[in-house]
Amino acid sequence: MLVAPSILSADFGHLARDVEAICEAGCDLVHVDVMDGHFVPNLTIGPVVVEAVAKAATRPLDIHLMVENNTFFVDLFAPLKPGYISFHIEEEKHPHRLIQKIRNLGIKPAIVLNPHTPPECIEFLLEDLDMVLLMSVNPGFGGQKFIPSVIEKAARLKEMIQKRNPKCLIEVDGGVNDKNVHKLKDAGVDVVVAGSYVFRHESLSRAIESLKV
DSSP, X not given: OEEEEBGGGSOGGGHHHHHHHHHHTTOSOEXXXXXXXXSSSOBOOOHHHHHHHHHHOSSOEEEEEEOSOHHHHHHHHGGGOOSEEEEETTTOSOHHHHHHHHHHTTXXXXXXXXXXXXXXXXXXXXXXXXXXXXXXXXTTOSSOOOOTTHHXXXXXXXXXXXXXXXXXXXXXXXXXXXXXXXXXXXXXXXEEEESHHHHTSSOHHHHHHHHOO
């Protein structure tokens, strides 16, 4: 299992320190939640802060857009050369066009599904994706309780991926911890995002290691 700690749970007064710490502790990606206050009711960070994160990180950035104007934000963050940029299918009218745009910028494209959104809605996009992110909480705020139905959803998505694009990863974000990560692994999940669990743990390295099942 790859682990992508979410900096939404970091200490923003010491953000560079925390980003360096999770990289040294063995994370695989640095998950960056970008919220615009419209698609979700929260407002987070812009390119100046993400640039600082990129400078501190020794692992690729995994930028998760929770915004209304996806193309605008892709252009905003593309110069930072993140590993992945993911956008919500619920908000994008022309997902295939945006996927190609992200890939042409040298970034791996990913699509996000909210808890209520069925995986079948992206079946014919899977061949063009590097990752699908399944939300296991309602997007917008950290520290929420894990929604168990994502396990069944991940298993359904895995079957579709195996038929259409076996290289496409499945990522799950929200309420992940050492108690549910094994079920996610069994369902075919490849990457877990963990914010509160990692940053509130007494040891970053032990927290990350406990998720690498």
